[in-house]
Amino acid sequence: MVHHKKINQYVLPFLLSTFYLLLTIFSGCAVPKRKPPSVTYHPVTGEKKPAKPIKEIIIKIGIIESTDGVSIGGEDDFEIVDMKTNEKIKMSGDNIYLVKTAKGKIIFGKKQFTSDIKIVSRRTDQKITVDGKRYKGNIILKINNRKKLTVINELGIEEYICGIMTKEVSPNWPLESLKAQAVVARTYAIKNLGRHKSNGFDLCSQPHCQVYGGFESEDERSNKAVYDTAGEVLKYNGEIINALYHSSCGGRTEDVRNVWNDSKTENPEYLTGVKCGFCEKDKWYNWSASISLKTVGNSLRSAGYKTGDVKKIKTVGRTSSDRVKEILVEHSKGALWLRSNRFRMAMNPNVIRSTNFKVKIKNGVAYFRGHGWGHGVGMCQWGAKGMAEDGWNYKKILKHYYKNSEIKNLEE
């Protein structure tokens, strides 16, 4: 496949230039010189990188936040770099090494280190393995304040985005929807760099930030979407936006202020709700759930609300996207009003999939019927898929969900 591509890349320009040469000779007029396309190839993956300059951002991802031990290996020989002294030790890629901590030291196979270490592959295309899973870039092993190991993957932003794509959407989705996903994931990551600074890395590999699976979760199609949009981010008034996104909106996206209304949340124009109408194919476009009032009470109490036995739940008010504004819980000790999103989080956001629901109580059980999955703010992933199937390109999709935002190269 690769071979075939290479032949095309070299043969085609050759044929074209021959054609132009003949054209020049026979027509007698000058044909403007065509610049050879300045396509470069990614040093790690060998995939096509756009010619436009890309600001290389190096990102640190916490892949294991705290562990007693981990196994490290390499696809080929690698080096351990002592991050304090910068001393390098060559290691054979034929072995798998058990790494643990003891008395504040890192024990790496038969070697000991008193400071943090970095595992660096001797060839950039060879990956390092952590508990059998392959990662691009470097691995940093750090002793955390609980005297345990923190395992960090240090790599380029584009390679990082490649490792989250299939955790978010299927790589079989239309390419334009994958490109839209790549741009929002990149924008989100850059906006949130340093979120876990106190832990020694930028972002975690969990849903809290964005789920990252390393090289094992990469796919050729989703990687193409990443490299086709390399360096592109969403901006509003020249600033990188907070590109929130969710699985499906159920018809219309939501104003950010209706979901998290605290003093910290502004309501920028780019995060105001818009009509979607493209996400009906999501299996959670219509969902239902039933929770006994007893469980509702228990869940509210474990979330910190002082409620007695729950007698009734009522929805109060609707937002413009038809989501519930507030929930009134009548219980044996009084009444509790809470924001619908807080109620959803207290119940279980994977059971109450959105705040766009209706509820009925029958024989001590609350029956919910709702639409969509997620908070509903920003891009609707299933909607983006529907739009791409309808022929929209990723720029049109993103401009629809993030009103008046612009797609810019990082440097711009």
Ligand SMILES: [Zn+2]
């Ligand atoms: Zn996180």
Ligand SMILES: [Zn+2]
């Ligand atoms: Zn939608």
